[in-house]
Amino acid sequence: MKQVHYFSFFLCLFAAISFASCSDDDNDNGSQTGITGQSWKEGTPVELTAGSTQSVSFNAAAKWKAHTNSTWCKLQTTEGEKGAGTIKLSVTTTSTKDRTSIITIQVQGYSTTSFQVIQKGSSTTVSEDVEINGKVDEYLRKMYLWNDDYKKLDLDYTKNYEAFFYDALGSMEKNTLDKKPYTGSDGKTYYRLFSYIQLLPDISSTRATKIVNKELAYSFGITGITPVTISGQTQSTTYFCIQGIYPDSPASEAGLKRGMMISQINGKKINNSNIEDFYYNLLLPSSAFSYALTEDIIGEGGVTGQKGYTITSKAMYNNPVLFSKVEEGIEGHKIGYLVYSGFEAGFDEELFNVFKEFKSKNITDLILDLRYNGGGHTMSANLIATCIAGSASQGKVFTSLRYNDERMAERNNQKDHEMFAYSNYPNLGTSLSAGALNLPRVYCLVGTGTASSSELVINSLEGIHLDVILIGERTTGKNVGMEYEDMKVRDNTYRVVPITFQSYNAEDFGDYQDGFKPDVELDETNPYNQQGRFYILRDYMSNEEPLYAKAIELITGKNPMPATRSAENALNGKTRQLPALFRPGHDGMLKPAKGIE
Template sequence: KYYYSLVLPDKALNLTLTEDIIEKGEKKGTKDVSLTSKAMYLNPVITSKVDEINGHKIGYLVYSEFDASFDQELFDAFKNFKKQNVTDLILDLRYNGGGHTLSANLLASCIAADASLGKTFTSLRFNKERMEKRNNKQEIDLFAYPNHYRNLDTPLTDGGLGLKRVYCLVSGNTASASELVINSLRGIDLEVILIGEKTRGKNVGMEYEDYAVEGYIYRIAPITFQSYNAKGFGDYENGFEPDAGLKIKETNPFNEEGKFYILKDYGTNEEPLYAKAIELITGKNPMKSATTRGAGKTLQGWELNAPALHRPGYDGMLKKYEE
């Protein structure tokens, strides 16, 4: 009876549940357990670290969602990268289905820094009617660096890395605003090396508007634009494909028939996509090969044609309607 109150609460909840007391398999009585609900806000900056390997200062960032309410945490990660003088960056977007274009600009601007000065981050094309009203001029969004980033009211120089390339870990769940970052950086000739599986392919985005109806706020977010980079490229509806030698399936990195690889922790030497990025940077793969690794690293199993990962939060390429 508490299901909808717990899943869709309209206020903080205080519940008292009854729990059976079991001793040696027999019920000895009951006791009351009090529960108090609390709002949870998941920080999309899941992992951020710097390792020094073979003379390289390697930054590693796992970012799960372009959520503008956590832009400070994202910027703090880049400030730490700059403070520690990272020379290389591994950006893990495997499970990032998108979010706010504002945060995408923050991330891309911090990676490129001076190389992005005054350049187009994204150019938006709307439907025929809106484009005619705009005299067929696309809406241009410049890279935010180094100006005051409007969501934090601070310049981005403290987090500007100025890298020439970035190693991006991707999968079929990498979509929309994640692909926007990849395309926008390539648009200013920054090398984006993809490791993993082909991205989902979503080159269109949504503008949202909030409406109040009978005391409730509804957010409407129809797809209204297609995104292009500074070179005018925007036809990535089929996704971005890693180069042949960098196509790795994290659940079967050694392409062994009938095997299923146990997922490892982010940023460890036994995690295949991360290990491949380390190899590209340093020349040496820290992961054991398929023939030398110990027994029990894989499990017999079946391939499942499961739908794309669903998670709460933003999906897509989201921006505020401003016309």
């Protein structure tokens, strides 16, 4: 037995000596730090210049993390796996004096190592683009939902601020919930980003609610346009069919209405060469200017006349409450109808007044028209959903938010719960009980433009088992939202609005990126599903408006639509697809970055 013990002792001793020898050999190769083959030279600082990116490389024996001891030197990569590693360094500001930073690398199970970075002093100032790009980059690294992949990008800070933002996010592959495909007028598939950056106009805003201002924007007062090409006997004509008009706007004062068919602008027929410019300028003018519009008056025999209108865009507050009314005496029902074009929290007082009126008139049913509503502030979505559900929403989850992996780790991987705001709505500083309808169901008119906070209303109500009946076309499918931040650079203010969270309802459902499928599928421009036919849009709450008429039928059992198709104003033609319209503030599920809601 003793011989066995002696043998074991010498075997262990030999192994320990061998291990020490190997360790000494490894130490000679620098393995005390777990770093070999580094590109930087001992004692020689890595030099950075403003607006540039510098990469250093090395081999790591295990997982590693890196950090800097300064605020001016940015690390685009802060961690990695065993094997070849790269750290990207950048600086977006200048300094009149030399400044240094220490970059420290910690390989798991090894001692730390470090190297020095220097930026030489210079009297040269960087461009405004470089400055804002640096701020945007820092925000995206912290907040973007796919920030791990964003950090791997090679970035050029000298680009124009829009090119920097859209090129970076557009080049990524894993951010599929931020990139939506659409078909262009050429039939090809393109992608648009939900994330956006905006140089805010130098016009004022008004504090109307406790949290969010009403913001001025240049506008003609046209809420949306359906482009359509109508085939004639000898030639085709392209029209802009007006979807809606903002109240108290240049368009409403001029007498423009939903369903008008505009054939000419400034005396020019709408055609392939000018359609996109006219389209964007009418909906998003960047300054005050005038357009002369020509309406074709269309009867059953074709164009029966023309009428002209002159409208001048102006800085105005676009009230998203386009239309509201209570229809009484329909088969014993009192039906409230609301057309809401965007979740603009600065108009929450006006929105809440509609629900208070509905409650005072004891409506039995509600038709909520969101067919052109691309979203906006989540707080306004909470207001609408809470008022519809009423006391049934008390103490229940309105939405749960999932952030990027780093932010979720800080929360122990627990989603951020937001409750229905029945007892206290912060933006108005009041209970919502005065507008609580306590309805068991709601009829929502929807379309391909129904997105984001509109879909948040639908999902949140379904999460507390309210019956949400959808009429129209499949919605956009935007289940992600943005925490936006305004950044002041020199004399300008930039609003950066990246996707930072995914939304889930009280049942933890949030996978509606393909949109919500309607309970009743109906194309408002072709309600009878006839190939090659276009039906001119009818006014809101008209019995000839197909989506509204279908909702009335579902509520009362009787369809008010005309019995014969000849009563409809139908033309030979079809709608046209244009590149997706970016409308700041309307295309979001928006939250202020500081979470003040």
